[in-house]
Amino acid sequence: MIYLELFISFALIGFTSFGGMSMIPLINDQMISHRWMTMQEVADIVAIAEMTPGPLGLNCATFAGHRTAGVLGALCATAGVLLPSLSVAIVAAAMLSRFRESRTLARALYGIRPVMIGMIAAIIVQQAMTNYVISGSVSPATVLIGAVSLVLLVHFKWSVPRTILVAAALGLALCRG
Amino acid sequence: MQSKQSGRLPDILKTFFKFGCFTFGGGWSIVAQIQKEYVEKKHWITDEQLLDYTSIARSIPGLMIGNASVLFGYQAAGVSGALAALLGITIPPFIIMIGVTFIYSVFRDNPMVASAMIGVRAAVVPIIISALLKLFRSGMKDGWCYLIAASAMALSLFTGLSNVLIVLIGAAAGLLITEVKTRHDLS
Numbered sequence: 001m002i003y004l005e006l007f008i009s010f011a012l013i014g015f016t017s018f019g020g021m022s023m024i025p026l027i028n029d030q031m032i033s034h035r036w037m038t039m040q041e042v043a044d045i046v047a048i049a050e051m052t053p054g055p056l057g058l059n060c061a062t063f064a065g066h067r068t069a070g071v072l073g074a075l076c077a078t079a080g081v082l083l084p085s086l087s088v089a090i091v092a093a094a095m096l097s098r099f100r101e102s103r104t105l106a107r108a109l110y111g112i113r114p115v116m117i118g119m120i121a122a123i124i125v126q127q128a129m130t131n132y133v134i135s136g137s138v139s140p141a142t143v144l145i146g147a148v149s150l151v152l153l154v155h156f157k158w159s160v161p162r163t164i165l166v167a168a169a170l171g172l173a174l175c176r177g
Numbered sequence: 178m179q180s181k182q183s184g185r186l187p188d189i190l191k192t193f194f195k196f197g198c199f200t201f202g203g204g205w206s207i208v209a210q211i212q213k214e215y216v217e218k219k220h221w222i223t224d225e226q227l228l229d230y231t232s233i234a235r236s237i238p239g240l241m242i243g244n245a246s247v248l249f250g251y252q253a254a255g256v257s258g259a260l261a262a263l264l265g266i267t268i269p270p271f272i273i274m275i276g277v278t279f280i281y282s283v284f285r286d287n288p289m290v291a292s293a294m295i296g297v298r299a300a301v302v303p304i305i306i307s308a309l310l311k312l313f314r315s316g317m318k319d320g321w322c323y324l325i326a327a328s329a330m331a332l333s334l335f336t337g338l339s340n341v342l343i344v345l346i347g348a349a350a351g352l353l354i355t356e357v358k359t360r361h362d363l364s
Contacts, residue, residue, distance in 0.1 A: 014238060015239070016340070016344040017239070018235065018236070018239075019235060019239070020241065020308065021309070021312070025333065026340045026341065026344075029340040043298040044298065046305070048277060049274075050304060052273050052277055053199060053269065053273060054197055054200060054266075054267075054271075054274070055200075055240050055241070055242045055243065055270070057239075057240045058267060058270050059274050062270065062274035062275065067278055067282070071275060074274070074278070081240065082240070084238045084240075084243075085240060085243035085246070086247070088238060088239065089234070089248060089259075090247055090251065092248065096233070100232075104352070106236070107355040107356070108352055109236055110322075110355050111325055111352065113312070114316055114317060114322040114325035114326040115326070115329040115343060115347030115350075116312065116329075116344075116347075117309065117312055118325065118326035118327060118329025118331075118333065119333050119340055119343060120308070121309065121326070121330045122329075122330045122334045123333075124305050127301055127302050131301060131302060132299065132302075141295075142295060142296075145300065146300065146303055149299065149304070153303050153304065163304070164300055167299060168296050169296070170296045171292050171295045171296015171299065172289060172292050174296070175292045175295040175296055176288075177289070177290070177294065
């Protein structure tokens with residue numbers, strides 16, 4: 001039952017991620033291990049989710065669910081990824097002071113945040129091996145586009161959507177699809 | 178109080194729907210919009226409350242902005258307020274993404290689109306790197322953190338362990354290390 005699987009998968013992603021980019025390694029893992037998507041499609045998700053309004057995790061869930069099993073699939077994936085907000089966040093809202101001063105939460109996060117960083121570093125390696133290697137050899141054009149994008153983002157503080165547009169134009173000029 | 182609270186529901190739904198339509202670049206821009214609308218203009222909550230909501234939203238699992246919306250909505254109008262805020266913020270991106278996925282599926286094999294997508298994919302690694310650089314500042318508190326991060330990276334790259342499991346191991350490591358450190362400080 002694909003709908004239930006999507007719901008459970010994205011609920012797992014939701015409960016073990018802490019917003020934004022920390023979701024990507026978990027989404028990647030679930031998509032690849034279920035054979036729902038290729039590594040390349042995950043890269044497409046990230047780019048597309050960054051280009052459209054709304055939170056990254058939500059956009060990813062909708063996109064992945066829709067690609068895998070249509071509109072109903074998108075609905076199930078979205079419901080799954082929102083499950084923590086519908087459960088933990090509501091409990092937190094009702095017991096605000098308890099959560100604000102929770103030391104257990106802070107201590108778990110002390111370990112979780114570095115894990116997120118390590119997993120994101122791992123996905124950078126995996127994505128680099130997919131996106132800069134075309135039919136078995138390193139593609140200089142894509143490496144160049146990657147380097148330009150990095151400089152635009154980190155040095156010139158360009159926004160992500162603007163950088164993606166430049167990368168798309170460069171791809172159109174330099175790469176053959 | 179009850180009638181005042183339920184009177185707020187249409188406002189919450191409408192405003193969060195608007196946030197959902199126009200928000201690029203993740204959670205913080207939505208927090209800024211909540212601040213403008215509900216702290217400065219409508220005075221429903223204070224700056225301190227919003228700060229509390231965002232810091233709690235970041236430290237519980239799930240979408241940071243989904244959590245922040247729920248925390249705000251609950252404070253403003255109870256459970257139905259929480260649901261209204263979450264629905265409002267979710268519906269626009271959902272509809273837009275359904276359209277975008279459809280367009281993607283139709284056009285991705287077009288040669289020009291495929292060329293552009295190769296360029297776009299080449300930008301994804303730098304996008305993740307720049308996000309990682311920002312996380313580095315808040316996440317890496319001491320030497321232990323580097324050890325945990327390196328182990329997580331190795332586990333993720335070289336073993337078949339699922340990332341879900343690696344996060345749980347990280348939580349356990351966090352509890353254990355902080356426990357040992359407090360005991361060490363006490364003795």
